Amino acid sequence: MELKAFKYASNYIIQSQEEEIKRIALELHEGISQNLYSLSTGMEFLQSAMEDPALKQYANEMTELMKRTIQEVRLLSVELYPTTIDTLGLISAIKSYIKLFTSSFGIVVDLQTTGREMEISEGKSLAIFRSCQEALINIAKYADTSDAKLTILWGLNTLTIHIEDEGKGFELEEENSRNSFKGIAAMKQRMTNVGGECMLHSEIGRGTKVTLQLPVQD
Amino acid sequence: MECNRYEQEKMELNELFLLDCSELRENLSCDFTGVALQQQIGIDVNWPFVCGNRNEKYKHLLVRYGKGIAGKVIASGSPMTINSFPENILGKTTDYPIMIAEKLISAYAVPLFWEGKPKGALLIGYRSKHNFTTEEINTVRDGAKKVEALLPSYFCSN
Structure with a gap:
C-alpha cells in the first residue's frame, strides 16, 4: 500500500513539474517572444524614419539586441519543453x-x-x-x-x-x-x-x- | 586561379591563429589554448582554432551567445576565470561545453575585440586546479592582442 502511495506521489510530482515547465515554455514562446517581436518591428519602423546618423546607428544596435533576445527566449523555451x-x-x-x-x-x-x-x-x-x-x-x-x-x-x-x-x-x-x-x-x-x-x-x-x-x- | 589564392590565404591565416595558440600554450605550459569566435551570420560562437585538444569535439561545438565561458566573455566583454570546475560556476555544468569536452578544471578567458566590439575569446585551460597569477594573466592579454590583429583578415575573408 505504502509503495503504491509512493509511486502515486512520485508520478504526481513528475507530472506537475512537467506541466509547469510546459506552461513556462509556452508563455516564453507565445507571450514574451511575440511581444518582443512586435517591439523589434516597431523599432525597425522608427529607425527607418530617423535622419540623424548617430541616432540611426543607436536604434540599429537596439534592434540587433532585440533580435538577439528574441532568439535567446526562443531557444530557452525549446530547451525547457520540446514543442515538436x-x-x-x-x-x-x-x-x-x-x-x-x-x-x-x-x-x-x-x-x-x-x-x-x-x-x-x-x-x-x-x-x-x-x-x-x-x-x-x-x-x-x-x-x-x-x-x-x-x-x-x-x-x-x-x-x-x-x-x-x-x-x-x-x-x-x-x-x-x-x-x-x-x-x-x-x-x-x-x-x-x-x-x-x-x-x-x-x-x-x-x-x-x-x-x-x-x-x-x- | 582566384579561388586557389583565396584558399591559400585562408590556410595561411589559419596557421597564424594556430601558431599564436601554440606559442601561448608553450609560454604558459598550460594544457589547452583555444580561440572562440562569433560567427559572421548569427550570434553563435564556435571554436575554430585550438591547441592541446584531447579529441575533435571542439569542431562540432556551437555555443550560444552568453552561454559557457566563451559566450559569457563575449557577452560581457570582460575576462572570466574558473579555478576549479565545476565548483562555484554560474549556471549548470552543461553550460560549459569546452570545459566538459576537454576535461578542463581551470580556465582563464579574455575577450577579443574587433571594430570595438567583443567578437571572440581567447582561452587557456588546465586539466587540474590552478590559480592564475598576474604574470599569466598579462601573458594571455598580450596573446589576445596578437590574435586580435588577425581578426580583420578573418572576419573579412569569412
Missing part, C-alpha cells in the same frame, strides 16, 4: 535534440530507427524523451567519448530504445553503492510511471548501454 513532441511526434523531437546535443557537447550521435512510428500519449513520449536526454547528457559528462548511438525499434506492442557509447564505462555495483545514480534513478522512475522499464549495463573500458522499453498498445 506535440506537433511532429517523438522521433522528430529526439532528432532535434540530437542536433542540439552535438552542437552543445561535440558528440556525434548515430540515430537509427526501425519500424513504423506509432502514436503514443504525451506523457509516454515525454518520459522517453527526458530519459534519452538524461542518458545522452550522462555520456557527455562521464563517458569520455566522441560518439554515441541511439537506436529506436518500433515493435508490434513495444517501443525499445538503446542509448549506447563505447566510452570508459563504470562498475555498476560500485557506483550503485555510492548512490551516485540520481539521474539514472529518475529515468527509471519516469519509465516505471508510464508502465515502461529502464535497464542499464556498463563495463569498464567497454562503454555503457541504457535500454528503455515501453508498451505502446494498451
Whole structure:
C-alpha cells in the first residue's frame, strides 16, 4: 500500500513539474517572444524614419539586441519543453535534440530507427524523451567519448530504445553503492510511471548501454 | 586561379591563429589554448582554432551567445576565470561545453575585440586546479592582442 502511495506521489510530482515547465515554455514562446517581436518591428519602423546618423546607428544596435533576445527566449523555451513532441511526434523531437546535443557537447550521435512510428500519449513520449536526454547528457559528462548511438525499434506492442557509447564505462555495483545514480534513478522512475522499464549495463573500458522499453498498445 | 589564392590565404591565416595558440600554450605550459569566435551570420560562437585538444569535439561545438565561458566573455566583454570546475560556476555544468569536452578544471578567458566590439575569446585551460597569477594573466592579454590583429583578415575573408 505504502509503495503504491509512493509511486502515486512520485508520478504526481513528475507530472506537475512537467506541466509547469510546459506552461513556462509556452508563455516564453507565445507571450514574451511575440511581444518582443512586435517591439523589434516597431523599432525597425522608427529607425527607418530617423535622419540623424548617430541616432540611426543607436536604434540599429537596439534592434540587433532585440533580435538577439528574441532568439535567446526562443531557444530557452525549446530547451525547457520540446514543442515538436506535440506537433511532429517523438522521433522528430529526439532528432532535434540530437542536433542540439552535438552542437552543445561535440558528440556525434548515430540515430537509427526501425519500424513504423506509432502514436503514443504525451506523457509516454515525454518520459522517453527526458530519459534519452538524461542518458545522452550522462555520456557527455562521464563517458569520455566522441560518439554515441541511439537506436529506436518500433515493435508490434513495444517501443525499445538503446542509448549506447563505447566510452570508459563504470562498475555498476560500485557506483550503485555510492548512490551516485540520481539521474539514472529518475529515468527509471519516469519509465516505471508510464508502465515502461529502464535497464542499464556498463563495463569498464567497454562503454555503457541504457535500454528503455515501453508498451505502446494498451 | 582566384579561388586557389583565396584558399591559400585562408590556410595561411589559419596557421597564424594556430601558431599564436601554440606559442601561448608553450609560454604558459598550460594544457589547452583555444580561440572562440562569433560567427559572421548569427550570434553563435564556435571554436575554430585550438591547441592541446584531447579529441575533435571542439569542431562540432556551437555555443550560444552568453552561454559557457566563451559566450559569457563575449557577452560581457570582460575576462572570466574558473579555478576549479565545476565548483562555484554560474549556471549548470552543461553550460560549459569546452570545459566538459576537454576535461578542463581551470580556465582563464579574455575577450577579443574587433571594430570595438567583443567578437571572440581567447582561452587557456588546465586539466587540474590552478590559480592564475598576474604574470599569466598579462601573458594571455598580450596573446589576445596578437590574435586580435588577425581578426580583420578573418572576419573579412569569412
